[in-house]
Amino acid sequence: MRFTLEQELRAERRRLISTLDTLPDEVFETGRTLCSEWAPRDILGHLLSVDHLAATYLPFGPFLHYANRKQVARARRLPRERLMDAARLWADKPSLSSRLGVVVTLGDLAIHHQDIVRGLGLHQEMPTCAPTFILWDGAMLSMQTNLRILRYRLTSTDGYPELGLPPLPHAPEVRGTREALGMWLAGRDSVTEELIFT
Template sequence: MNDMDMAEAERKDLAAFLAILTPQQWQATTLCDRWRVKDVVAHMLSYEELDTWGLAKRFAKGRLLRANQVGVDELATKTPEQLLDFLHAHLRPRGLTAGFGGMIALVDGTIHHQDIRRSLGMPRTIPPERLHRVLTAAHTNPRLGLPWRIRGLRLQATDLDWSTGNGPTVAGAGEALLMAMAGRPAVIGELNGPGLPTLAARLER
C-alpha cells in the first residue's frame, strides 16, 4: 500500500468508528484542547476542499495559529450525520489533504483518530504497516512541532521495528510514541526510559 491507499484505509476505519458513536459521544472532549469529537472531525475535513487560494484566505482570516479553528467554525453548523456523510464522500483524500501523496491525510487522520478514541476509552490496534509508516513520516514534520519535541532523544518502539534519533531513550508502544511526538501529554505514563523526563517537560510547555 502507498501513502494514499493507507490514508483512505484510515479514513474508512474512522468512518466506521464514528458511525457507532452516540450523540453524547460526539459532544465529548478529546485530547485536542477545547475541541469535542465533533470539532476534531470538522477540523480533519475542513481542509478537504480548499485549494491554495482558499488556504491563503483562511490563514489571512485566522492568522497562523487560529487557521485550524477558523476551519472548525466554518463547519460548526453541520450535524454529526452531515459530517459523517462528508467523510464518506471524501474517503480518498483530495485537495490539500492529498499533499505529499496522501501523507498529510494519513498522519493527521491517524493522530486525530487516536485523539478521539483515547478520550472515549475506546482503543484499537492500528495496523502495524500503517503505524510504522505514520511514525516514519511524522517524526520530522515541523508543522506538528515534532523535531523540537524529540530533539536529542532516541525513541524506540517496543511493539514494532521502529526507532529514531540519538540520545537518552524513550521507549513504549508505537502508538503512544506517536501521540507523544504529536504533543499529547496524556500518554506520558505509558512510556519509560532515561529520556522520558526531558520529553515530559517539553510536552507540558
C-alpha cells in the same frame, strides 16, 4: 494484497467514519478527546478542511492554529448528518493535495483518530502501518512545537529502528511503541505513562 498509500488513506478515513458512526449524539457533539478543546465532531471538521488547503489554510500563512479554529467553527454550524455525509465523500474521494501529501495526510489522520479513540476510552485495532505514520507525523509536529525530537534519543520497542536527529550529548533515551512515541512527540502527554525514560 498490499495497499498503496492512497488506498491506505481511504481505508483509514473509512475506519474513522466507522468509529464516529458508533458514537451517541451527545458524545459526538461534546465527547472528550486528546485534543482538549475539540470534541469528535470538531476533529472531523478539521480533517475535512485538510482536503482544501488552498482555501482553508493558505490564506492564514503560518497561523495554522487560527486556521484550524476557523474551520472547526465552520463545521460546528453543520448538523451531524450533513457533516457525516461530507465525511463519506471525503473518504471516497481524497483531494489531489491530500493524495500528493499522503504520508503527512495519513499521519495527521491516524493521530486524530487515536485522539478520539483514546480520549473516549475506546479500543480499536489499528492496521499495521498506522503506528509508523503516527510516528512520522509526530516527529514532524515536534519540529514545529516542542522539539522533543531533538532533545531525546527515541527507540521503538515494536521493531522500528532508532529515530531522531542526532541528539545532544548524553541525551536521555525514550522507549515505547511507535504509536506512543508518535503521540508523545505530537504533544499528547497522556501517553507518557506508556513510555520508558532512561
